[in-house]
Amino acid sequence: MTATIPGSAAPAVDSLQADASEAAPGGSRFRSLLRRPSFIVSVLIVVWWVVAAIGWHLVGLQPYAKTGELLASPTWAHPFGTDNLGRDMFARVVAGAGPALLIGPFGALLATIIGGALGLVAGYYRGVVDTLMMRFFDVLLALPSLIFLVVLVGAFGIGPGALILIVGILFAPGIARIIRAATLVEMGKSYVTAAKLQGERDVRILFRELLPNVLPNLVIQATLSLAAAVFITASLSFLGLGSQPPSADWGLAINENRVYLQTAWWTVVFPAVGVASLVVAANLIADNIREVSR
Amino acid sequence: MTTTSVERRTVLLGLLGRRIVQIPVVLLVVSILTFWLLQVVPGNPGRNALGQYATVAQVRAWNHTNGLDGSLVGRYLHWIGGFFAGDWGQSLVYSTAVKELVIGRLGNSLLLGLYAFVIMVPVAIALGSAQAYREGRRSDRAITVGLLSLSAVPEFVVGVVLLLVFAVWLRVVPVQSAADASGDFLDRLRVMTLPAVVLALGYLAVLTRMVRSGTSEAITSQFHRTAVLKGLSPAAVVRRHVIRNALVPTLSVLGIYLGTLLGGSVIVETLFGYPGLGALLVTAAERKDVLLLEGGVMITGAVSLLALLLTDICFVLMDPRIRFDARESR
Numbered sequence: 050m051t052a053t054i055p056g057s058a059a060p061a062v063d064s065l066q067a068d069a070s071e072a073a074p075g076g077s078r079f080r081s082l083l084r085r086p087s088f089i090v091s092v093l094i095v096v097w098w099v100v101a102a103i104g105w106h107l108v109g110l111q112p113y114a115k116t117g118e119l120l121a122s123p124t125w126a127h128p129f130g131t132d133n134l135g136r137d138m139f140a141r142v143v144a145g146a147g148p149a150l151l152i153g154p155f156g157a158l159l160a161t162i163i164g165g166a167l168g169l170v171a172g173y174y175r176g177v178v179d180t181l182m183m184r185f186f187d188v189l190l191a192l193p194s195l196i197f198l199v200v201l202v203g204a205f206g207i208g209p210g211a212l213i214l215i216v217g218i219l220f221a222p223g224i225a226r227i228i229r230a231a232t233l234v235e236m237g238k239s240y241v242t243a244a245k246l247q248g249e250r251d252v253r254i255l256f257r258e259l260l261p262n263v264l265p266n267l268v269i270q271a272t273l274s275l276a277a278a279v280f281i282t283a284s285l286s287f288l289g290l291g292s293q294p295p296s297a298d299w300g301l302a303i304n305e306n307r308v309y310l311q312t313a314w315w316t317v318v319f320p321a322v323g324v325a326s327l328v329v330a331a332n333l334i335a336d337n338i339r340e341v342s343r
Numbered sequence: 344m345t346t347t348s349v350e351r352r353t354v355l356l357g358l359l360g361r362r363i364v365q366i367p368v369v370l371l372v373v374s375i376l377t378f379w380l381l382q383v384v385p386g387n388p389g390r391n392a393l394g395q396y397a398t399v400a401q402v403r404a405w406n407h408t409n410g411l412d413g414s415l416v417g418r419y420l421h422w423i424g425g426f427f428a429g430d431w432g433q434s435l436v437y438s439t440a441v442k443e444l445v446i447g448r449l450g451n452s453l454l455l456g457l458y459a460f461v462i463m464v465p466v467a468i469a470l471g472s473a474q475a476y477r478e479g480r481r482s483d484r485a486i487t488v489g490l491l492s493l494s495a496v497p498e499f500v501v502g503v504v505l506l507l508v509f510a511v512w513l514r515v516v517p518v519q520s521a522a523d524a525s526g527d528f529l530d531r532l533r534v535m536t537l538p539a540v541v542l543a544l545g546y547l548a549v550l551t552r553m554v555r556s557g558t559s560e561a562i563t564s565q566f567h568r569t570a571v572l573k574g575l576s577p578a579a580v581v582r583r584h585v586i587r588n589a590l591v592p593t594l595s596v597l598g599i600y601l602g603t604l605l606g607g608s609v610i611v612e613t614l615f616g617y618p619g620l621g622a623l624l625v626t627a628a629e630r631k632d633v634l635l636l637e638g639g640v641m642i643t644g645a646v647s648l649l650a651l652l653l654t655d656i657c658f659v660l661m662d663p664r665i666r667f668d669a670r671e672s673r
Contacts, residue, residue: 188369188372188373188376192640192643192647193602193603195608195621196624196639196640196644199609199625199628199636200377200628201380203381203627204380280497284497284610287497287499287613287614288609288610288625289625290625290629300497303499303500303503304499304613307503307506307614310503310507310510311511314511318503318504318507321499321500324497324500325496325497325500328495329495329496332495
């Protein structure tokens with residue numbers, strides 16, 4: 050976190066951290082993050098999956114080729130066993146990080162940009178635009194989110210670009226609401242009035258005055274929606290509405306292999322560990338950031 | 344808390360009146376949105392349904408009888424008119440009437456959702472209140488951390504683990520839950536238990552959290568201390584002073600979840616092969632079955648809105664302090 054809050058840094062600085070008091074609030078917050086074991090472990094897990102996603106083909110793993118017996122149980126040659134086509138499960142689990150990390154981060158980024166912009170505009174102008182926007186979001190949030198998701202998939206399809214757009218649309222309303230609330234709080238402060246009296250243009254007030262002050266909120270929302278986006282994309286692949294065979298995607302692997310659950314548990318359990326570790330780690334990172342920025 | 348029953352009835356009627364206007368409007372917006380989004384889909388539905396050997400005239404006739412030709416607005420009006428008249432069109436994938444298909448699956452989903460609800464609520468209340476009474480202790484922290492990590496794991500992972508333990512190793516339940524109506528009630532219940540438990544586990548964390556904070560607020564309040572000091576028995580204190588106050592904040596979450604649970608839980612139904620509404624909608628989206636998807640979304644939307652209404656009514660009945668004008672003008 051590099052965000053500093055000029056007007057309201059006081060509550061964020063923990064009185065216990067006297068040694069860090071020289072640094073900027075952002076710096077001390079970052080250091081208090083580094084003292085949290087759950088944060089460090091989570092970051093390491095995420096970094097491991099990112100490295101796996103980018104680097105699996107550099108180390109000679111073969112997730113798509115038949116390299117052993119069909120449905121062989123774990124051995125030294127195949128530590129995670131093999132699947133019904135004789136493909137090495139270890140290679141597939143490692144390579145599965147790729148699709149898992151393709152949609153989520155970009156979708157969360159898109160949602161943060163759309164949601165942040167809409168929230169700022171709604172909170173700043175209020176009036177009809179605000180009311181219409183919020184009522185419209187109420188309608189969207191009235192539908193169970195997976196049903197909404199299914200409709201969007203029906204409309205846009207399941208290509209990576211479409212899925213990024215879908216995740217963006219799905220998470221933007223929630224972010225917009227929170228940023229709108231934060232903007233309304235900021236609007237009551239005198240620096241906004243001062244900027245208006247100085248005759249600053251709306252765009253400048255929105256992005257140079259208000260945005261930096263709601264940025265901590267936005268960062269928290271971004272990390273939370275990253276975790277949720279990874280969760281959602283894994284769910285979509287599980288439903289067959291995401292990556293298609295022969296992709297090594299974890300959700301897809303669980304769906305394809307669950308018929309072998311009775312005979313070959315390893316084909317299901319290791320991809321499940323992959324999804325679970327990534328989603329839980331992303332959630333823990335978001336929680337830790339939220340706790341230190343209070 | 345001295346509102347007379349007359350006043351309460353006025354609040355209730357006002358609420359009902361407002362919702363009776365609101366719910367159709369929201370559903371109408373949902374229907375327009377869904378319709379518009381799904382018509383963005385490229386491709387000719389008549390051609391998809393009849394296959395490549397149908398003549399152009401046949402395709403055109405099929406599109407016409409299913410209300411799929413003409414302008415977008417015209418098609419929408421045709422569809423929504425039919426929807427209100429009870430004709431929801433034909434499913435392209437299943438070649439049967441959408442209405443029967445959706446209503447039948449909705450019944451299955453409602454059953455599963457209610458079962459999950461019945462499992463979830465008592466467990467959440469027990470855990471949450473136990474936590475509130477031992478707030479700050481190690482057991483309190485442990486339950487919170489355990490439940491939150493459980494809810495962070497996708498449902499299909501939890502489901503797989505439970506299947507492995509209970510269906511593969513212990514063999515107490517079957518792996519597939521394709522419950523058909525022919526089995527007797529107990530048989531069906533046994534088949535549905537695992538899906539319902541998985542469904543309940545996903546929502547347990549937030550619900551328990553709400554019960555915990557509600558209870559903890561109630562037992563640290565002045566009126567609670569007064570009740571204890573004036574010598575009421577512990578059971579009477581809980582019954583008359585804690586329960587109501589503890590459960591009011593819980594209700595709002597419950598309403599949202601009830602809608603989601605009843606509207607079909609896509610993941611759990613797919614994992615266990617349970618024939619519910621959610622799984623049906625996934626098939627519809629996959630195969631671009633536009634009319635089926637539209638009908639299903641309308642019904643899901645209606646069910647969630649009705650669940651929210653039900654929650655609001657419970658709110659008024661349980662907590663006379665609530666005035667809905669305050670909640671509306673957030």
